[in-house]
Amino acid sequence: MEFGDQELTGAEEERLVSGRAETAERDAEAALRPKGLQDFIGQPQVREQLSLVLDAAKARNRAPDHVLLSGPPGLGKTTLAMIIAHEMQTSLRVTSGPAVQHAGDLAAILSSLEEGEVLFIDEIHRMARAAEEMLYVAMEDFRVDVIVGKGPGATAIPLDLPQFTMVGATTRSGLLPAPLRDRFGFTGLLDFYSSDDLLTVLKRSAHMLGIEADLAGLTEISTRSRGTPRVANRLLRRVRDWAQVRGTGIIDEAAALTALKVYEVDELGLDRLDRSVLQVLCKRFAGGPVGLGTIAVSVGEEADTVETVSEPYLVREGLISRTPRGRVATSAAWKHLGMQIPANYEF
Structure with missing residues (x-):
């Protein structure tokens, strides 16, 4: 393959194609994000509360109060941050907690912020402590103290900041220190979506992506999306791939069922890792703890991966329980795996 005037090797060509695929995937995800609150599906309470905050700020002609968005991954926290900036007709600065390791x-x-800008910090609970302490003052007094020099000769130079809106997103609000939590004027708690809301999300996404799909096919995807729009949109694109390559190009119920089987997503939305956890509990350790x-x-996974990716959904679906002695399989887990509950098993 030639690129410009250069001949690419096989490995270089593979990286180039892979990079283009990843870019296309990100572009597709970004294109599906709603631009305004009126287009945001689900979370009616948070949407109504946030609408009041933004409308009041517009009426006063000033930046809105700082906003904390809390909830599991994939429910729309980043999208809401973008919507806040769009509704206030200002720009959005984006960073993440792990990237802010020093004051x-x-x-x-x-x-570098300008008047009225929105600063979005994803995974804000993972910021370094020194940066958190600086953020306290910045959010409350709109100033920072820049330390010049070291030791006894160090000098703190106060630097005034323009009025800005801080939007923080966290999946673990309990890890936020109380002084930081208290400086947010509004906290939005995002919850998992119902299948009906996910079906609405999928209809909108299919229309925007030009995908031909019927109600039965989209319903099948919505019921296996773990209550999460990000998962629903990802499954929609994977089922589309199967329909285009091996099907008729139309997402119907048969196409959805076959494609989701290929991608190892079962009727409860469990994937390979979820089922592996259940099988280990039931088959290898007789249900636990x-x-x-x-x-x-x-x-064969990291403990953090099991705890943050798989376990919350399994607990929410009533398939496992957390106890002081460890994780325990419930009767629903045995039933889902098609296994007989041992006669002497105690729940």
Whole structure:
């Protein structure tokens, strides 16, 4: 393959094609994001509350109060941050907690903000403590103290900041220190979506992507999307791939069922990792209790991955329980795996 005037090797060509595919995937995801609150599907309480905050700020002609968005991944926290900036007709600065590991990193971001801008920090609970302490003052007094020099000769130079709106997103609000939580004027708690709301999301996404789909096919996808729009849109694109390559190009119920089987997503929305956790609990350890570390080693994953990706959904669906002694399979887990509950098993 030639690129410009250069001949590409096989590995270079593979990286180029892969990079283009990833870019196309990100572009598709970005294109599906609603631009305004009126287009945002689901979360009616948060949408109504946030609408009041923004409308009041517009009436006063000033930046809205700082906003904290809390909830599981994939429910629309980043989208809502973008909507806040769009509704206020201002620009959005985006960073993440893990990227802000020093107070100087945060000072550089804050000092470059312009009047009325929205600063979005994803995974805000993972910020370094020194940066958090600087953020307290910035959010409350709109200033930062820049330390010049070291030791006894160090000098703190106060730097005034323009009025801005801080939007923080977290999947673990309990890890936020109370002083930081208290500085947010509004906290939006996002919950999992119903199948009906996900069906509405999928109809909109299919229309925007030019996908031909019937109600039965989209319904099948919505019921397996774990209550999460991000998962629903991802499954929609994968089922579309199957329909285009091996089907008729139309997402109907048969296409959805076959494609989701190929991608190992069962009728409850469980994937390979979820089922592996259940099988380890029921088959290898007779239902538990089993420690998280033991489960992680048994399924070949990191403990953090099992705890944050798989376990919350399994607990929410009533398939496993957390106990002081470890994780325990419920009767629903045995039933889902098609296994007989041992006669002496105690729940």
